[in-house]
Amino acid sequence: MGLRDAVIAGYAETKITQRSGSDPYALAGDIVNSLLVRTGFEKAEVDGLIMSPSLTAARTTFWAQCVAEFLGLELTYCDTTDLGGCSPAAGVARAAAALDSGMCSTILLINADTPTTEYNFANYSFHEEWADPYGLKGPPGSFGLLSRRYEHQYGLDYCALGKLAVTQRTHALLNPNACEKLRTPITMDDYLNSRMISEPIRLLDCVMPADGANGLLITRREIAVERGLDRYIVPIGYGEMTNLGGAHSLVDITRTGHRSAGERAFAQAGLRPSDIKSFHPYDDFIIAIMLQLEMLGFCEPGQGCKYVKETNFNYDGDLPLNTGGGQISAGQAGFAGGGTNLIEAVRQLFGEGGARQVKSTDNALVTGIGWIPYARNWGSSVALILAPEAGGR
Amino acid sequence: MIRLNDTLEVPQSVNDPYGFSEPYWRASRERRLLLQFCKESQQFQFYPRPMSIATGRQTLEWREVDGRGEIYTYSVTHRGFGPFEGHEPYAVVIVRLDAGVDILSNLVHCEPADLRVGLRVKPFWKPLADGRHLLLFAPDESSGDASL
Numbered sequence: 001m002g003l004r005d006a007v008i009a010g011y012a013e014t015k016i017t018q019r020s021g022s023d024p025y026a027l028a029g030d031i032v033n034s035l036l037v038r039t040g041f042e043k044a045e046v047d048g049l050i051m052s053p054s055l056t057a058a059r060t061t062f063w064a065q066c067v068a069e070f071l072g073l074e075l076t077y078c079d080t081t082d083l084g085g086c087s088p089a090a091g092v093a094r095a096a097a098a099l100d101s102g103m104c105s106t107i108l109l110i111n112a113d114t115p116t117t118e119y120n121f122a123n124y125s126f127h128e129e130w131a132d133p134y135g136l137k138g139p140p141g142s143f144g145l146l147s148r149r150y151e152h153q154y155g156l157d158y159c160a161l162g163k164l165a166v167t168q169r170t171h172a173l174l175n176p177n178a179c180e181k182l183r184t185p186i187t188m189d190d191y192l193n194s195r196m197i198s199e200p201i202r203l204l205d206c207v208m209p210a211d212g213a214n215g216l217l218i219t220r221r222e223i224a225v226e227r228g229l230d231r232y233i234v235p236i237g238y239g240e241m242t243n244l245g246g247a248h249s250l251v252d253i254t255r256t257g258h259r260s261a262g263e264r265a266f267a268q269a270g271l272r273p274s275d276i277k278s279f280h281p282y283d284d285f286i287i288a289i290m291l292q293l294e295m296l297g298f299c300e301p302g303q304g305c306k307y308v309k310e311t312n313f314n315y316d317g318d319l320p321l322n323t324g325g326g327q328i329s330a331g332q333a334g335f336a337g338g339g340t341n342l343i344e345a346v347r348q349l350f351g352e353g354g355a356r357q358v359k360s361t362d363n364a365l366v367t368g369i370g371w372i373p374y375a376r377n378w379g380s381s382v383a384l385i386l387a388p389e390a391g392g393r
Numbered sequence: 394m395i396r397l398n399d400t401l402e403v404p405q406s407v408n409d410p411y412g413f414s415e416p417y418w419r420a421s422r423e424r425r426l427l428l429q430f431c432k433e434s435q436q437f438q439f440y441p442r443p444m445s446i447a448t449g450r451q452t453l454e455w456r457e458v459d460g461r462g463e464i465y466t467y468s469v470t471h472r473g474f475g476p477f478e479g480h481e482p483y484a485v486v487i488v489r490l491d492a493g494v495d496i497l498s499n500l501v502h503c504e505p506a507d508l509r510v511g512l513r514v515k516p517f518w519k520p521l522a523d524g525r526h527l528l529l530f531a532p533d534e535s536s537g538d539a540s541l
Contacts, residue, residue, distance in 0.1 A: 128408045130440045133527055134499050135400065135477030136485050137470050144468030145487055152466065152510040198485070199469040247447050249438050249494045253466065253487075374440060375487045375495045 002100030003093065003268065007224045007389070008233040009217045010039040011346045013339075016179040016212035016331040024054045024112040025070045027213035031110055032071055035217040040227070041106060046217075048077040048104030050095055052087035055115035055334040058122065067110065077104035083242070084370030085282055086380045087111070088214075088339035093238040093384065095218040105220055112213035113334025126374050137198050140206055142372045143285045144198030150254045150287070151200065154302035158200070160309050161286045162191035164321070165204050165328065167313045168283070172325025174315070174356040175344075179210050179331030205286045205328075212333030214343045229391040233349050236363070237269030237385035243373065244381070257381030258295035258367060265383040266297070269363070273297045276385075277360035278320040279313075280345040282338055282369040283328050288378075289321070292367055296383065315356040323348060323356045342366050342384075349388040363387045397469065397508070398483045399501040400529075401519060403476050407527060414441035416455045421526040424518040426460040428492060429453045439494035460516035461533060462490035467500065467508060488514055488530050502531040 012034035014027055036043060051064040060066055064080045067073075077098045081087040088111045095107045115121070136142065150156055169186045172178040186204065194204040224232050241257030266272060273296060281292045290304035298319070299307035313321035324330055324344040327337045345364035347353055364386050371379030409418050420427040428437045432454060434447035445452045467486040473479065484500040500508065501517050513536035518526035 126440055128410065129414065131497055132475065133405055133407045134485055134497055135403070135470060135474050135480075135483060136497060137472055137474045140472075141468055141470060141474070141485055144470070145466045145485065148468055149466035149487075149510065196469075196471045198471065201468070249436050249446070250489070375497045 003096045003235050003238060005221050006096035006099045006218055006235060007221050008092070008346055008386070009041070009219050009224055009229055010035050011214070011216050011343050011350070012038065013177055013214040013343045014212050015177045016210045016333050016340070018116045018179060018181060018210050018331070020114055020117055020211040022117060022211060023114055024057050024213070025067065027112040027114065027211070028067055028110050029071060031112065031213050031215040032108060035108060035215055039217050041217060043073070046073060046106050046108055047075055048095070048098055048107030049073055049075050049079070050091045050107055050109045051080045052091060052111040052339065053080055053082060053084070053335045054113045055121045056113055056118045058120040073108070075104070077107070083368065083380045083382070084335065085284065085338045086240070086368030086370035086382045087335060088342045089366050089368040089384045090240060090382050092216070092218065092235050092342070093240070096235055099218070099220050105223060107218045108215060109218055110213070110215040111336035111339035113336040114211040115334040116209050116211050130374060139284060139372055140201045141198045143205070143287065144201045146253050146377060147200050147287050153254060155305070156200070157305040157309070158192060159188060160305035161205065161290065162188045163308055164286050164289050164313065165191045168322050168326045168329040171315060171323050171356055172329035174354070175324040175330060178325045178329065179208070182208065182325070182329050182331060201285065207284050207327045207332035207337070210331030210333050212331065212340070213336050214339035216346065224391055231350060231388055232391055233346050233386050233388050235384060236387045237265035237267070237271065238383070239264030240380070240382045242380040244377065251376055253377050254291065254301070256291055256295045256377045258292050258383060261381045261383045262296035265385050269385040271363065271385060275363070276319065276365045277362045278323060278345065278348055278358045278364045280322055280341040280364060281367045282341055283322060283326040284332070284369060286328065288369060296365070296367070315353070315358055320358040323353060323358060338368050345386055349386055361388055395482060395505060397500070397503060397505055398480045400477065400480055400483045400499050401501065403480050405476060405521065405527065406523070407521060407525070413443050417441055418525050420457070421518070421528065422524050424526055426458055426516060426528065427455045428458055428494060430456040437492045437494045439496055458490065458492040460490060460528070462488045462514060464500070464510055464512040464514060465489040465495060466510060484508060486530065496528070499529050500531070501529050507532060
C-alpha cells in the first residue's frame with residue numbers, strides 16, 4: 001500500500017492577503033522555513049520538491065527547478081503538478097507515489113502564488129478561438145451555464161446555496177489566516193442580494209483573488225517513526241479524474257469527475273461518505289460544493305439542496321465544512337488556493353483548529369477542482385481522504 | 394424588463410491559431426456550417442480537433458449541417474469580458490445541435506421573456522471584418538415553438 005506509507009509530518013500556511021507586494025519565491029521561502037522549524041527536519045534531508053503551478057510565475061516553464069535554485073534545494077525528485085486547482089491535493093498522491101517508488105525520501109509540497117500582485121496567466125487552448133469571441137466571462141460565465149442547466153434538471157434553491165456561503169463566512173471569522181477583507185459576517189439576504197455577475201452566479205458565489213502560500217512536508221512512515229514524531233497525517237484514499245466523458249460529444253454538464261474519483265478514494269480508504277468527519281471541498285463557486293456532495297455520494301444527484309438544508313455544516317455540526325472559510329471566504333491565493341482546503345484539513349487532524357476545532361479528527365475528506373473545459377463541467381476532479389496516526393517508536 | 398444586448402456592435406476579430414479548424418472558417422465565409430464527423434463512431438464533434446475524440450485516429454471528414462438545435466443552457470452576463478465591456482447584459486448560451494454537438498455562442502434577437510432552456514434556435518452569422526463569419530444563434534420561428 002504505497003499511499004499509506006507516505007506521511008504528512010507538518011504543514012505551513014501564510015496569511016492570505018490582497019496585493020501583498022510579495023512574490024512566490026519569497027512566500028515559498030517562508031513556507032520552507034516554517035516547515036523545517038515545525039518538523040525539525042534539516043534542509044539537507046529534503047530530496048524531493050513538488051510545486052503547484054503559479055499564475056504569477058506562469059511565464060517560466062522551469063518553475064519547480066527555479067524554486068529549487070532560489071531555495072538551495074538539491075533534489076532527486078522535482079516536479080510541478082499541472083492540474084490547476086487540483087494540484088495541491090493531487091500533489092499529496094504524487095508525493096506518495098514518488099516516495100513509494102524510491103525516487104526520494106522527504107518531499108516539500110509547496111503552493112505559492114501572488115496573482116493580485118503580478119498576474120501572468122495566458123491561455124494556450126480553445127479560448128481564443130471558441131470562447132472569447134462570445135464574451136464568456138471566465139469561470140463565473142461557465143458556472144452560470146452549469147448552474148442554469150442544473151436548475152432546469154433538478155431545481156435550484158438559492159437559500160441552500162446561501163446557507164453554504166454564510167456557514168463558510170462564519171468559519172472565516174474564526175480563521176486568523178483568512179483575508180481580512182472577508183472577515184466580516186454575511187447574512188442570507190446579503191448572499192441573495194449580491195449583484196449578478198453571470199446569472200445565476202452572484203458576487204457572493206465567487207472566490208476573490210488574493211496572494212498566499214502553504215505547504216506540507218511529506219516523508220516515509222519509517223522516517224517519521226524513527227524520528228519519534230508523535231503524530232502525523234496519512235493519505236488513506238485517493239482518486240482522480242481528468243476530462244470525464246472526453247470521447248463523447250454530448251455529456252451531462254451537471255456530472256463531475258468526483259463520482260469516479262470519490263468511489264476510488266472511498267474504496268481505498270475502506271470508508272463511506274457517512275463515515276467522513278470533516279469535509280474540505282475545493283470551492284471556487286458555492287454550487288461546486290453542492291455538486292461535489294452529490295457526486296461524492298453524500299446524497300443523490302439532484303438532492304443537493306435538500307441535503308444542504310438538512311445538514312449542519314458548522315465546525316461543531318454534523319459535517320464540518322471548510323472550517324477555515326474555504327477559498328470563498330478566506331480568499332483564493334491563485335493556484336495555491338487548493339492548498340487552503342488541504343491545509344485546513346491537515347490542521348484539523350493535528351488537533352490544531354483552535355476556536356474552530358472539529359469534534360472528531362478520525363478522518364477528513366479534501367477535494368480539488370481544476371480547469372474548465374469547453375462547454376462542459378470542470379476539467380479535473382480529485383478526492384483525497386486523510387487520517388491521523390499516533391507516532392512514537 | 395431589461396433588454397438583452399445582441400452584441401452585434403461588439404468589435405471582434407477571431408484568432409484561429411490551429412490549422413485543423415481552417416475548413417470551418419473557410420466555410421463560414423459562405424455562411425455554411427461545417428463540422429468534423431467521425432466515420433467510424435458516426436459522431437460529430439465540436440470544436441475542431443486534430444483527430445477523432447472517439448477513436449484517437451484521423452477517421453474524420455467535414456460535413457455540412459443546418460445548425461438547428463435548442464438551448465441546452467444559458468447565462469445572462471452582467472459583467473462583460475474584454476470588448477464586451479459596456480455591452481451588458483448579453484446572453485451566453487450552449488446550443489445543443491440536432492447533429493449532436495454542443496456549441497458555445499451568443500443568442501441574438503431574443504426577448505428576455507423568451508429565453509429558456511429548450512428554446513429552438515437556428516444559426517445567425519455575424520460578419521467579421523476579414524470576410525469570415527462568427528456563428529451566433531437566433532430563435533427559430535419556423536420551429537412552431539409556442540412561446541414565440
